[in-house]
Amino acid sequence: MVAAMVGLLGCELAxxxxxxxxxxxxxxxxxxxxxxxxxxxxxxxxxxxEAMAVPPALRxxxxxxxxxxxLLFVPAGVGVIAEADLLRQQWLPILAAxxxxxxLGLAVTGxxxxxxxxxxxxxxxxxxxxxxxxxxxxxxxxxxxxx
Amino acid sequence: MSAVxxxxxxxxxAPLPWxxxxxxxxxxxxxxxxxxGVAYASPVLIAIIVIAAVLxxxxxxxxxxxxxxxFIHFLLGPATVALAIPLARNLHHVRRSLPGTGLALLAGSAxxxxxxxxxxxxxxxxxxxxxxxxxxxxxxxxxMAVSQEIGGLPALTAAFAILGGIVAAIAGERTLQQMRIxxxxxxxxxxGVAGSGIAAAQVAGRGELAAAFxxxxxxxxxxxxxxxxxxxxxxxx
Numbered sequence: 001m002v003a004a005m006v007g008l009l010g011c012e013l014a015x016x017x018x019x020x021x022x023x024x025x026x027x028x029x030x031x032x033x034x035x036x037x038x039x040x041x042x043x044x045x046x047x048x049x050e051a052m053a054v055p056p057a058l059r060x061x062x063x064x065x066x067x068x069x070x071l072l073f074v075p076a077g078v079g080v081i082a083e084a085d086l087l088r089q090q091w092l093p094i095l096a097a098x099x100x101x102x103x104l105g106l107a108v109t110g111x112x113x114x115x116x117x118x119x120x121x122x123x124x125x126x127x128x129x130x131x132x133x134x135x136x137x138x139x140x141x142x143x144x145x146x147x
Numbered sequence: 148m149s150a151v152x153x154x155x156x157x158x159x160x161a162p163l164p165w166x167x168x169x170x171x172x173x174x175x176x177x178x179x180x181x182x183x184g185v186a187y188a189s190p191v192l193i194a195i196i197v198i199a200a201v202l203x204x205x206x207x208x209x210x211x212x213x214x215x216x217x218f219i220h221f222l223l224g225p226a227t228v229a230l231a232i233p234l235a236r237n238l239h240h241v242r243r244s245l246p247g248t249g250l251a252l253l254a255g256s257a258x259x260x261x262x263x264x265x266x267x268x269x270x271x272x273x274x275x276x277x278x279x280x281x282x283x284x285x286x287x288x289x290x291m292a293v294s295q296e297i298g299g300l301p302a303l304t305a306a307f308a309i310l311g312g313i314v315a316a317i318a319g320e321r322t323l324q325q326m327r328i329x330x331x332x333x334x335x336x337x338x339g340v341a342g343s344g345i346a347a348a349q350v351a352g353r354g355e356l357a358a359a360f361x362x363x364x365x366x367x368x369x370x371x372x373x374x375x376x377x378x379x380x381x382x383x384x
Binding site for chain 1: 322
């Protein structure tokens, strides 16, 4: 537990130092997140990705922090009461932006992902028609059905 | 009795009451969520409302509360670093479906940022609200850190991020179904990008593939938001 906390805080500290040294616009903890992710990938590069080894203490500490992450932003979230006037004056742009941009982001991500994946998989099956004849056939049928 | 109560607010005991109150409010939120049985009865939102009500009722300034609850807030840093583990564990999914995942992440992240700012602007919101809105699709700790970085209000961003997550959890499934997007990877990724943890928890019920892509969406949207928003802020605002 102590070693895990040292690891997490050490990455955050390193991230913060890098941020200040190079005037990065990215928060130190986010830099630290990428330092740790990079380290984990580098250490595990000879293993299959499904069998990634993470020190058990680190995994336990991380699971505990992530599992209760909601609790951690309560203190900052309560800060909205200091902005009650702002919320009252600008409730319309705020509500519209939260609703609109969330649904737009959701739709665009889902649409691009499903269309590009379908395209790539269709091309892949077209390149190797003998390996997966059904997939390319299904793709053709779908194309005809749409046109 | 009142002397005893009074001494509670003097160091070293000073953080105790608000620390305990925050933990208790979160437990209440979780109990309510369990009773309702839905992912979007957000325990965070409930805890914030409970604490805010207590502060208003007792006339306690926010600064006093935050000085006590600061220790919990501090743990956001290591928790953000800890997100590296699910991120690293799901990285191979990106490699396997790279063009789709990469393009979708970029498009979704940029759409969330630009549309949020644009809507606030069009409806006459202030610069402060627009800046606080920009990073709101990222996972809350990253969103708050980015908001602080570009001169927004982290508290406002936290509230937007939580509300956005609830919106994505409620409307996400229906929106994607209407667009005939039935691929689990797309559903998971969309939930992670647009609704971070709250929507991801909901989509995770639809299987491991959806959960893995939701984790991916959270991690990479956090990265993209942390890179794109400060850049756009430098260029535009």
